[in-house]
Amino acid sequence: MATTRTLFDQELAELKSGVVRMGSMVEQAIAESMRALVDRNNALAKEVIARDQEVNELHRQLRERAFMIMATQQPVARDLRLIVSFQHMVLELERMGDHAVGISRAALRLNDLPQLKPYIDLPRMAEITESQVHEILGAVIEADQDKARMIAERDDEVDVLYRRIWQELVQFMVNDPQTVERAAILLFLAKDLERIADRVTNIAEDVVFLHTGRIVELS
Amino acid sequence: MIAWASMQADVAAPATPQAEIEIKLDARHVNFFYGDFQALQDASLAVQARKITALIGPSGCGKTTFLRIFNRMHDLTPGTRATGEVLLDGHNVLSPDTDVINLRRQVGMLFQRANPFPKSIYDNVAYGPHILGWSKPQINEIVEESLKDTALWEEVKDRLHRSALNLSGGQQQRLCLARALAVKPDVILMDEPASALDPIATLRIEELMQELKKRYTIVIVTHNMQQSARVSDFTAFMLMNERRAGEVIEFGPTDDIFNRPKDSRTEDYITGRFG
Numbered sequence: 001m002a003t004t005r006t007l008f009d010q011e012l013a014e015l016k017s018g019v020v021r022m023g024s025m026v027e028q029a030i031a032e033s034m035r036a037l038v039d040r041n042n043a044l045a046k047e048v049i050a051r052d053q054e055v056n057e058l059h060r061q062l063r064e065r066a067f068m069i070m071a072t073q074q075p076v077a078r079d080l081r082l083i084v085s086f087q088h089m090v091l092e093l094e095r096m097g098d099h100a101v102g103i104s105r106a107a108l109r110l111n112d113l114p115q116l117k118p119y120i121d122l123p124r125m126a127e128i129t130e131s132q133v134h135e136i137l138g139a140v141i142e143a144d145q146d147k148a149r150m151i152a153e154r155d156d157e158v159d160v161l162y163r164r165i166w167q168e169l170v171q172f173m174v175n176d177p178q179t180v181e182r183a184a185i186l187l188f189l190a191k192d193l194e195r196i197a198d199r200v201t202n203i204a205e206d207v208v209f210l211h212t213g214r215i216v217e218l219s
Numbered sequence: 220m221i222a223w224a225s226m227q228a229d230v231a232a233p234a235t236p237q238a239e240i241e242i243k244l245d246a247r248h249v250n251f252f253y254g255d256f257q258a259l260q261d262a263s264l265a266v267q268a269r270k271i272t273a274l275i276g277p278s279g280c281g282k283t284t285f286l287r288i289f290n291r292m293h294d295l296t297p298g299t300r301a302t303g304e305v306l307l308d309g310h311n312v313l314s315p316d317t318d319v320i321n322l323r324r325q326v327g328m329l330f331q332r333a334n335p336f337p338k339s340i341y342d343n344v345a346y347g348p349h350i351l352g353w354s355k356p357q358i359n360e361i362v363e364e365s366l367k368d369t370a371l372w373e374e375v376k377d378r379l380h381r382s383a384l385n386l387s388g389g390q391q392q393r394l395c396l397a398r399a400l401a402v403k404p405d406v407i408l409m410d411e412p413a414s415a416l417d418p419i420a421t422l423r424i425e426e427l428m429q430e431l432k433k434r435y436t437i438v439i440v441t442h443n444m445q446q447s448a449r450v451s452d453f454t455a456f457m458l459m460n461e462r463r464a465g466e467v468i469e470f471g472p473t474d475d476i477f478n479r480p481k482d483s484r485t486e487d488y489i490t491g492r493f494g
Contacts, residue, residue, distance in 0.1 A: 005491050074445060076477050079490050213479035 029100035148207035249303035260464035276457035281465020290326035327399030333391035335383035347402035389420025
């Protein structure tokens with residue numbers, strides 16, 4: 001059957017491209033916040049913090065746009081699911097941006113202190129979450145629920161690394177009170193990465209909802 | 220998400236007993252012809268008692284034709300013919316031995332445009348009971364009850380003997396509904412009952428439907444998909460086939476039809492990508 005809602009379809013396509021654009025900004029913020037830590041680059045950390053305003057502004061614009069489309073176009077079924085999912089996705093992306101800011105702030109504090117230990121598991125954890133964010137955006141673009149489910153499964157790898165980092169840092173604190181500040185900051189930083197992976201899972205659930213109309217729990 | 224304490228025991232949800240489903244009207248493989256032209260093809264629909272069932276679909280898909288078969292309104296159009304079965308409480312209303320007058324008492328109808336008789340408000344509602352030979356006190360009682368059921372009593376109780384034609388469009392439509400209720404029907408058929416009304420009057424009709432469905436079975440034809448989504452429990456989507464005969468494409472709970480339709484043609488229609 002021929003499409004008779006050209007304007008509406010165009011609005012949906014623009015909304016989708018806005019979500020993907022926001023995703024790319026957040027993906028870059030996460031990668032750069034980790035680079036700021038590993039390379040002890042304070043300027044880069046400050047840049048990530050400053051750029052979060054752009055993410056927040058895009059989030060606001062996309063929410064407004066989604067609301068306007070709902071109010072004026074009265075979408076149902078797949079159209080309604082698409083808009084509701086996008087609204088939720090941008091919320092998750094905005095929070096991921098906040099986690100990138102959290103990592104950058106942690107980097108700023110840690111970079112002024114002697115490095116507690118060589119960073120091994122943290123960059124590995126970051127690598128997985130970054131690739132999850134990248135791939136989930138692909139699943140959103142391709143509306144591929146199978147891919148989304150597979151990406152969500154990788155959350156377990158992140159959780160394993162998080163537990164390991166947590167135990168190691170607690171051990172540092174027990175053994176040497178001088179390490180408490182740095183270990184505590186690293187714990188918060190690891191938690192930021194762990195939460196980003198959780199939010200990827202939430203977006204994966206949105207992709208499944210888009211397809212099936214069923215709200216699923218993938219974690 | 221990491222679960223720090225996995226101490227929650229799995230608790231099975233209590234089993235919900237399956238509510239008994241009562242089918243009031245059961246259309247089975249209905250075909251309908253205007254002369255040689257087939258307007259409906261193999262249409263089936265099981266209408267649950269005390270629920271609202273909506274028929275939606277583009278113009279010409281046979282919704283109104285289907286609705287009018289339920290109380291044999293098509294008999295009034297020469298050259299028409301219906302085959303198949305429409306069971307009302309198990310009795311085939313299409314069979315020649317059906318008492319059509321009694322059928323239309325049991326299955327009342329509300330039309331697109333309010334069509335009050337050019338009589339008083341009271342006489343409009345009393346008309347059916349009067350024909351049925353009810354006593355004056357019975358008629359007085361049923362007039363008041365029907366007007367109350369349609370939320371019209373308070374508005375008209377002091378001018379019952381004034382012309383019904385002086386009422387507003389929304390009031391006239393509710394009066395027609397009261398007229399249908401006065402003969403104690405089981406089923407009410409509504410053919411786009413709010414299409415000529417303003418949004419407030421439309422809302423009143425929709426609220427009334429929610430009240431009435433506690434006692435009556437309602438089948439509504441509507442072009443307004445939002446209305447169907449708002450008021451109905453079940454929705455049937457109809458479409459013309461390649462021979463221009465109407466068919467039921469999908470029928471199910473309204474939630475499913477508007478959220479997760481199974482047929483892509485239903486989805487195209489409800490999302491406005493049809494035509």
